[in-house]
Amino acid sequence: MDSKSKIDIRKLTLDQLRGQLVSMEEQAFRAKQIYEWLWQKSCTDFDEMSNLSKPLRDTLKQAFTINAVNVRQAQQSADSTIKSSFVLHDGNIIEGVLIPTPDRMTACVSSQVGCSLTCKFCATGYMDRKRNLHADEIYDQVVLIGKQAMENYGQPLTNIVYMGMGEPLLNYANVLASVQRISAPDGLNMAAKRITISTAGIAKMIKKLGDDQVRFNLALSLHAANDKKRNEIMPINEQNSLQALAEALKYYYAKTKNPVTYEYIVFNGFNDDLSDAQELASFCKHLPCKVNIIEYNPIAFAEFENASEDKIDRFADFLRNKGVITNIRRSRGKDIDAACGQLAIKETANPGI
Secondary structure, three states, X not given: OOHHHOEEHHHOOXXXXXXXXXXOOOOOOHHHHHHHHHHHOXXXXXXXXXXXXXXXXXXXXXXXXXXXXXEEEEEEOOOOOEEEEEEOOOOOEEEEEEEEEOXXXXXXXXXXXXXXXXXXXXXXXXXXOOEEXXXXXXXXXXXXXXXXXXXXXOOOOOEEEEOOOOOHHHHHHHXXXXXXXXXXXXXXXXXXXXXXXXXXXXXXXXXXXXXOOOOOEEEEEOOOOOHHHHHHHOHHHHOOOHHHHHHHHXXXXXXXXXXXXXXXXXXXXXXXXXXHHHHHHHHHHHOOEEEEEEOOOOOXXXXXXXXXXXXXXXXXXXXXXXXXXXXXXXXXXXXXXOOOOOOOOOXXXXXXX
């Protein structure tokens, strides 16, 4: 059978797979075995499914395909961060990052090939959005980055953040399906509370997260707490004003009781004044939340600069004095363009690992 006419087996639910096997005159109970190979053991080769007979494995190869993601290149930063470019079955390239710290191993994964949101400070925002990633392609990134964590640091993944390329809430169904496979007992069995989805802010989809009563964490890339400044750097704000976002977040919190994290890059001379901090503190009053202040990572396309450490510290202290839980997140992997906002398929001739 031509590969294009084969069924992508990881698009099937367990019930659908069972139905396919019955229609092929195979035993229905085999579906659960195959599903375990696909999602618990992360198998991408039918020949490795050793508790299936060879005739059944041959039948599966004729009828189905597994569109596996593969590592194209991996680079290791001076601070031990590992950035990988991944090649998809159709030749598209995405990036993901392993961020090791003393107390956690975090996988940062992509949800789209490119991005459509054109945030002015983000390298991915200067790329075209080519397509959404499928749930299995997001899952594969987690598996591959997890292997890097074990091989390089002898530690399993502890956290997953959807903060790579793309806007997760514009790929809603696939992102939620990937979380389900990653957190399911018959999947990778990672606790949903160790998974964070980051959004630039799409109000109606934030409300949908509330309706779906998701258990993972939600982070909002805020970066300015007044509409004029936010419109300037994040065009998505023109259709999703701060008031609309506040209402959506309150709705989300009422449905899930999950606090929200606000991500705030302090740009030199743009949003680094104490009056900006006051606006942010006021926005934080809408619902239980915390603020992660993020170091800016320069990109070739934009002229923004990171604020000085003194300014960042003053900004954070102001928020803390207003009762806002505030953390300062220092950049990781900046030297290999792996830091927040730098992912843009910039590879090197000397990968490093």
